[in-house]
Amino acid sequence: MQKPLVLPPQGAVAMRIRNATNNSGERLSQTKSMIIPDLDTPQKPLNRHRRNQSQHNAGQSLQVHVNLEGxxxxxxxxxxxxxxxxxxxxxxxxxxxxxxxxxxxxxxxxxxxxxxxxxxxxxxxxxxxxxxxxxxxxxxxxxxxxxxxxxxxxxxxxxxxxxxxxxxxxxxxxxxxxxxGDTRPGGGKASLVRSNSSECLQRRAGDSTKVKGKESKPENRRSLMFKLNYSASDSADKNGVKNRLKKFISRRPSMKTLQEKGLIKDCVFGCHMLTLCQREGTTVPKFVRMCVEEVEKRGLEADGIYRVSGNLSTIQKLRFIVDQEEELNLGDSQWEDIHVITGALKLFFRELPEPLFPFRFFDSFVEAIKIKEQKQKIQALKKLVHQLPKPNHNTMKLLFHHLQRVLTKSRQNLMSSQGVSIVFGPTLLWPELDGGNMAVNMVYQNQIVEFMLIECVEIFGPEGK
The missing domain is CATH 2.30.29.30 (Pleckstrin-homology domain (PH domain)/Phosphotyrosine-binding domain (PTB))
Known part of the structure; x- marks a missing residue:
């Protein structure tokens, strides 16, 4: 039968505390319940009342001296x-x-x-x-x-x-x-482990080393093989998924087939100018012509026309209807705000995959606008305009003549040629690669649009021809 853990007599306890105090200053808080007795010394049975009292004192000694009421x-x-x-x-x-x-x-x-x-x-x-x-x-x-x-x-x-x-x-x-843990006189560590209401001390410093040795045990061969097999099977699963995806993509019908079946319809917004005009059988997109006619009908005198932004959600609603090729009446009450129509028109030009001024002409227009002599500048721009694809040329001619009519009502709508060019400069032309100076490009964009707007008749000719 295992002997009960008991404490030495009071005199021996006092002697141990004094010795511990002389050896190390950290033993000042040592209590009777934390002293390991000499196992060879005969022990007297401990009164249960005194043992409880000792445990109570040990619990108090572990509490740091702070007002427990907080x-x-x-x-x-x-x-x-x-x-x-x-x-x-x-x-x-x-x-x-x-x-x-x-x-x-x-x-x-x-x-x-x-x-x-x-x-x-x-x-x-x-x-x-x-x-x-x-x-x-x-x-x-x-x-x-x-x-x-x-x-x-x-x-x-x-x-x-x-x-x-x-x-x-x-x-x-x-x-x-x-x-x-607390340091013992022998130099080892006595780490405290609580189990319900009792406290026990690890008597050998080597015990903790043994426990750590178990924790740091390397993985055995079996677990390592399991991981290798798992990673191999995981790689096989990924390859299987890739193969199935490749088969699915190869069986997927082409875009042309889906369009022929009517499952996918080409949108108006974001469609290339030449493709859209070929599909509609015109040289000017129908939506552009509808917007221009509606603005000239009831919006030429609107304050800040083309400068003031319309309601974005309403513009997106109009875009959705146009893309779905539904019947559209811009005179309807839901499009009563003329700035919604002008906002949709500007959005159409911004969404073009290639701007109204094609990418390959950007540098040529910039060089032309740098010409100082007026007549030579007009001739250079006129020559470039006539080299444009027919849908781009005709749409540009329609738009610039329309904007010139907007300027004829400048007293009512408070729009100047400079204001219109600031709005339409970045909307109608931009470089294919943003390698240059953006601020410099913006200056040229605005100058090109403003000069062509002022000299519209000279560059494009009369509107009817």
Whole structure:
């Protein structure tokens, strides 16, 4: 039968404490229940009442000397399980007891009284925790950080340095006690392990080494082979998925087939100018012509025409109807705002895969606008315009004559040639590659549109021809 663990006589206890004090200053908090007795010395049976009293004293000695009723501190949780949290400072009643730090919304007495059955206050396990002062986690003064082994991080702060220093030292002492254990006179570590209400000490420092040896045991051959087989089968599954996808894509009908069956319809917005005109059998897209006619019918005198933006959701609704090739009446009440129609027209030109001024002509138009002599500049631009594809030329001619009519009502709509060019410059032409200076390109874009707008008749000829 195993002998019960008992303590030596009072005199021997006192002698051991004095010896421990002389050897190390860390033994000041040693209590009777934490002393390992000499196994060869005959022991007297311990009175149960005295054993309970000893355990009670041991529990008190493990508690750091802080007022157990707690104190109000500012608390913020910045990390939970390694995941960043929003930093919100709250005034919290903090209580330190043995290895845990408890947080209450009010003082402990009120919190315990108002606590619902089965609920526990927020707490921090100090075992394996790390504590340090910090100044980069908060702009407040007197802040220290607690990092737990579970990946949580807390900040505690108080404007009174004396108060926060007291809590920092007390929590650090508790962390050090529970993280490293108490040092014995023999030089080993006596790590405390709790089991319900009893406490036991590991008597040999080598025990912890043996436990760590088991934890760091390398993977056996069987588990390694399992991983290799799993990775091989996983690779095979991926190859199988790839092969099935390739077969599916190869069997998929072509875009032309889907269009012939009517499953996919070509959109108006985002369609190439030449393709759209060929499909519609015209040289000017029908939607462009409809918008121009509607603006000239009721919008030439509208304040800020083409400069003021229309409602974006209504513009997108109009775009959807046009793309679905549904019957469209721009005189309908839902398109009453003329700025919705002008916004849709500008969106059409911006959505073109190649602008109204084709990419290959961009540099030529820039060089032409740099010519200082007026007549030579007009002739250079006129020559370039007549070299454009017919859908681009005819659409450009229709648009510029329309914008010139907008300028004839400049007193009513408050639009000038410069204002119109600022709107339509980046809308009608842009370089294929943004390798140059964007600001310089924008200046040339606006100059080209403004000059062609002013000299519209000279460059494009009369509107009817």
């Amino acid at each position: 104190e109000y501190l500012n608390k913020a949780k910045i990390l939970e399980g390694g995941k960043k949290q929003r930093k919100n400072w709250t005034l919290t009643w903090v209580v330190l007891s043995s290895s845990e730090l408890h947080f209450y919304k009010e003082s402990k007495q009120e919190a315990v009284a108002n606590l619902k059955p089965g609920c526990k206050p927020d707490g921090v396990d100090l075992c394996g925790a790390f504590i340090e002062w910090t100044s980069d986690k908060s702009s407040r003064k007197n802040v220290f950080q607690i990092t737990t082994k579970s990946g949580d991080e807390f900040l505690l702060q108080s404007d009174d340095y004396g108060t926060i220093k007291k809590w920092h030292d007390a929590i650090k002492k508790a962390v050090d006690r529970w993280s490293s």
